[in-house]
Amino acid sequence: MTTIAEADYPQQATRIDGRALAAAVKADLAERVALLHLQDIRPGLGTILVGEDPASHSYVAGKHRDCRKVGIASQRVELPSTATQADLDREIDLLNRDDACTGFIVQLPLPRHLDMHRALSLVDPGKDADGLHPNNLGKLVLGMPGPLPCTPRAILELLRHQGVSLQGSRVCVLGCGLTVGRPLALMLTSPAVNATVIACNEATADAAAWTREADIVIAATGVAHLVRPDWIRPGATVLSVGLSRTIEGVLGDVHPDVASVAGLLSETTGGVGPMTRAMLLANVVEMAELNSQGDEALCRWSDNADE
Ligand SMILES: Nc1nc(=O)c2c([nH]1)NC[C@@H]1CN(c3ccc(C(=O)N[C@@H](CCC(=O)O)C(=O)O)cc3)C=[N+]21
Known part of the structure; x- marks a missing residue:
């Protein structure tokens, strides 16, 4: 093992500016929303938030702020942490039937007494702005077009925009959670991307041995400061996704x-955070475009295969 002291490698990494790219994506989406409005199609985002977690409230507030900027109507459903499964089911059903809502999310994590799998399954797959419905995750496994989970999509868009080549590259993903690591590993290993992926989890004996081999390290564990300088090959690309309060x-x-x-x-x-929000809006706009144009306007992801 080689440890790279700061003195041996005094350069500073180039920072990936997710805010700037998110702003560009939102400007593009605003134009597309305006075009949809001309055809009398109004994309609308819904959010369902259960409980009082301040971080979740702040994320959801950010999503509604973004919607206003882009011209997407949005509605916010809030339930107390004492809400029952039946309460949550009812709100999901209402958004499924609401024509003003073309896409929505159930903010995760849900309070422990609620069944996340049930909630995700009840969302109309055609309104699944998070790409987490079993049908849509199944499509992801099969390589069929569909809405993609926002954070993995944000990660791939950021890497693509930075010109980081993925085909044949060695990517180490730390963490196998539902919203980031697991779908991300699927997307990276899809034929459109063809990266070589090591997916580490809590049981991985020596994760640093894997990260040191990687051209790209993506950390989505929620373990504070897990990845240290001696885990990284000089010059590698590193994305910090998980966070701990x-x-x-x-x-x-x-x-x-x-x-x-x-x-x-x-x-x-x-x-990655600002781009995650932009990708949520992109999913909502793309679903509205799909509904207006029939089946050819699939999500951008499927377009990438031809690049
Ligand atoms: N169904 C569901 N879908 C999600 O997409 C989802 C979720 N549940 N649960 C929680 C995570 C987390 N997440 C973030 C989104 C934006 C920022 C973000 O914009 N962060 C800003 C800073 C915001 C701050 O100050 O806290 C930044 O990185 O600069 C962060 C985190 C989406 N998630």
Whole structure:
């Protein structure tokens, strides 16, 4: 094992500016929404949030702010943490039937007493802005077009925009959660991308041994500062996705000192997060376009195969 001291590698990684790319994506979406409005098609986002978690409330507020900027109507459903499964089922059913809502999400995590799998299954797959309905995850496995989970899609768009080549590259994904690691590994190994992926989880004996081999390391574990400088090959691309709220503040999965080793780095804030929100809007707009044009306007992901 080689440890790379800061002195050996004094360069600073180039930061990936997720805010700038998200702004560009939203400007493009605003034009497309205006075109849809001309055809009397109004994309509308719904969010269902259960409980009082401040972080979730702030994420959901950000999503509605983005909608206003892009011209997407949005509605917000909030249930107390005491809500029953029947309460949640009812709100999902209402949005499924509501024509003003063309796409919606159930904000995760749900309080423990509620059944996430049931909730995700009840969402109309044609309104599944998160791409987490079993049908849509099944389509992802099969390589069929459909809405893609927002965070993995954000990650791939950021890498593509930065010109990071994925085909044949070695990618180490840390964390196998439903919203990031698991679908991300599927997308990276799809024929359209053809990356070579190591997916690490809590049982991985020596994750650093795998990250050190990787051209790209994507950390989505929620373990604060898990990834240290000596985990990274000099010049590698590193994306910090997971975050932990601690008494010391919000800490990302990637230690800040990794900036002295990585070539390209997306930091805890201003990186993947803003693009995740932009991809949620993209899913909503694309679903509205699909409904207006029939089947040919599939999500951008399927277009990538031809590039
Ligand atoms: N059904 C569902 N879909 C999700 O997409 C989903 C979810 N549940 N549960 C929680 C996670 C987390 N997530 C973030 C989105 C934006 C930022 C974001 O914009 N972050 C800003 C900073 C925001 C802040 O200050 O907290 C940034 O990175 O610069 C962060 C996190 C979406 N998630």
